[in-house]
Amino acid sequence: MITLLILGGAAVAAIVAGASLKRKKGVQASSPAAAGRPRPAVVSNPNFAPQALAMSDPEPQPPTFPDLPPVTDPEPLPDFDPEPLPIIEPQPAPEPLQSAERDVEQASLPATDGRPCPAVVTNPDETRETSGQAQAPLVAIKMGANQALELPSTPIDPYPAFRTDIPPGRDARREQAGTPALRSDAVSPPEPLAMSEPEPQPTVPDLPPVTDPEPLPDADPEPIPIIEPEPQPAPEPPPPPEPKQPTIIVAPERSPKQIIAPTGRLSRRQLTPSAVPIRRQSALSDVPTRRQLTPSPVPTIMRGPKPERTNMSRIVKGGLIQTSLACDTSESLDRIREAQTERTLKYIDQAGAEGVQILCMQEIFTGPYFCAEQSTRWYDSVEKIPDGPTTKLMQEYAKKYNMVIVVPLYEEEETGVYYNTAAVIDADGKYLGKYRKNHIPHVAPGFWEKFYFRPGNLGYPVFETAYAKVGVYICYDRHFPEGARELGLAGAEIVMNPSATVAGLSEYLWKLEQPAHAVANGYFIGAINRVGYEAPWNIGEFYGQSYFCDPRGQMLSVGPRDADALVTADLDMDKIREVRNTWQFYRDRRPETYSGIVRL
Numbered sequence: 001m002i003t004l005l006i007l008g009g010a011a012v013a014a015i016v017a018g019a020s021l022k023r024k025k026g027v028q029a030s031s032p033a034a035a036g037r038p039r040p041a042v043v044s045n046p047n048f049a050p051q052a053l054a055m056s057d058p059e060p061q062p063p064t065f066p067d068l069p070p071v072t073d074p075e076p077l078p079d080f081d082p083e084p085l086p087i088i089e090p091q092p093a094p095e096p097l098q099s100a101e102r103d104v105e106q107a108s109l110p111a112t113d114g115r116p117c118p119a120v121v122t123n124p125d126e127t128r129e130t131s132g133q134a135q136a137p138l139v140a141i142k143m144g145a146n147q148a149l150e151l152p153s154t155p156i157d158p159y160p161a162f163r164t165d166i167p168p169g170r171d172a173r174r175e176q177a178g179t180p181a182l183r184s185d186a187v188s189p190p191e192p193l194a195m196s197e198p199e200p201q202p203t204v205p206d207l208p209p210v211t212d213p214e215p216l217p218d219a220d221p222e223p224i225p226i227i228e229p230e231p232q233p234a235p236e237p238p239p240p241p242e243p244k245q246p247t248i249i250v251a252p253e254r255s256p257k258q259i260i261a262p263t264g265r266l267s268r269r270q271l272t273p274s275a276v277p278i279r280r281q282s283a284l285s286d287v288p289t290r291r292q293l294t295p296s297p298v299p300t301i302m303r304g305p306k307p308e309r310t311n312m313s314r315i316v317k318g319g320l321i322q323t324s325l326a327c328d329t330s331e332s333l334d335r336i337r338e339a340q341t342e343r344t345l346k347y348i349d350q351a352g353a354e355g356v357q358i359l360c361m362q363e364i365f366t367g368p369y370f371c372a373e374q375s376t377r378w379y380d381s382v383e384k385i386p387d388g389p390t391t392k393l394m395q396e397y398a399k400k401y402n403m404v405i406v407v408p409l410y411e412e413e414e415t416g417v418y419y420n421t422a423a424v425i426d427a428d429g430k431y432l433g434k435y436r437k438n439h440i441p442h443v444a445p446g447f448w449e450k451f452y453f454r455p456g457n458l459g460y461p462v463f464e465t466a467y468a469k470v471g472v473y474i475c476y477d478r479h480f481p482e483g484a485r486e487l488g489l490a491g492a493e494i495v496m497n498p499s500a501t502v503a504g505l506s507e508y509l510w511k512l513e514q515p516a517h518a519v520a521n522g523y524f525i526g527a528i529n530r531v532g533y534e535a536p537w538n539i540g541e542f543y544g545q546s547y548f549c550d551p552r553g554q555m556l557s558v559g560p561r562d563a564d565a566l567v568t569a570d571l572d573m574d575k576i577r578e579v580r581n582t583w584q585f586y587r588d589r590r591p592e593t594y595s596g597i598v599r600l
Helices: 002-024 168-176 333-354 376-381 389-401 475-479 481-489 513-521 574-582
Strands: 105-110 116-121 128-130 133-135 315-322 358-360 404-414 417-425 431-436 462-464 469-472 494-498 524-528 547-549 555-558 565-572
Touching: 315 333, 315 524, 315 547, 333 376, 333 389, 333 565, 358 494, 358 524, 389 404, 389 417, 404 469, 404 494, 417 469, 431 462, 475 494, 475 513, 481 513, 494 513, 513 524, 513 547, 547 565, 555 565
Parallel strands: 315 358, 358 404, 469 494, 494 524
Antiparallel strands: 105 116, 128 133, 315 565, 404 417, 417 431, 462 469, 524 547, 547 555
């Protein structure tokens, strides 16, 4: 790095020296006179100072600019090849030496641009000898613009401290100047370090080499002899225990009519005069009872251990009737009612023969679904409930077959006030009440019911029949879960839904909504729909498929799509308790948070 710095400085000094030599030759630069006036020459002697000359004021002339000397390329630098450096063999590292005075100090000289420029200063009284030639002393390197840098013509040794060919005279001069010699032969060898012998370490005895274990012989081991156990003589059976005499408890003398079952009814067991009243005594106690009497011919009840209480399943057989239109709508209203009733009675007789206990027909079963048009003609098809002819007739059939019947009719409360209603008749023929359809549609393609029906005003009653608690929902009501929940809260176990609906409008909801009501409220549902097309309106196909579903939403039986039919199913009422104990919807409901539902 020092060599490169010195070489770079030499190049800069050469350029500056060339420019200085030109000024020393005294070359006078001149240029043509401007406007007839001679231009004073430039003298290269820096010590010459011209004296002021007495001159007359020249006439004012326009300003002129002096001609500058032509720019010439600088002279090329001489080729400078430094002498090759000798190869020094590496020497063993000596002991640390005392620090010697450096003969090179750093100084800072100002540069032209204001930045400090490093300079190398050496002892001017010192000369070096290299290869028998004297070397000029080093001078400071200054970067001034008007000063030159002169360097020695001989190369500089960058490693003076490690040269072995330096004459001894240099060391003598260093000793005179108080500077220790830097000769390599003057360095005393380092003193050897005192090495202590290591302490003896305990030796580990040599272990024998690890060898593979000897292989086991291939010979099979001797079989273990099997020792047959000696037969033992069979033990003698213990003597049979002596039979104990049964303990007989005799009840007080009573006539057979006074003996009743624990439920308050006569026992199902047929009693005979020779029956003996006894009570089984626990085998854990041999203490005799307070009374031990001889058998007597008085009839008594024989009781065993008290059984665990079990509820016998309560099965109710339900039935649904779906029919098509029995006659043309152009016939008189009385003829239409008569034809429809006659067709329905045939299926009521079949239901009675099959033991149906609760039965329901389709919506307004006594006529066509006339709501497909808006005509006052159909106002005359209304009848009173329960004093109308159809209700009276159904009371007779209900009593005949011991059957609960739900009768959907077009009801007249008074002239001009009509309802879509279903009457409920008990198994003994007694009229229990009626439900009036609450939700009245008025939608395409032909359900213009607001023209014929007034919305119901009886709420959602539930009827206590001989077989179950029955509620009614009519057709369009099924789209509203609020009324379905009202029926469940009122205790309904079976909800009948007589309907008249066509394909393309509600068929995709037919087997979706009502099973959902059954699940959400924990009861059975019977859904009824009429069958076929009804002219002249032909608003669509009434697709039948009447069905029963249980509280789990499972289909129990489904009727045909395009045929008249009686659909029956056995309804296990105990499943209601089972499902409601599993899903506590009634316990967890929050009616105080449903105020928005009843807001008008």
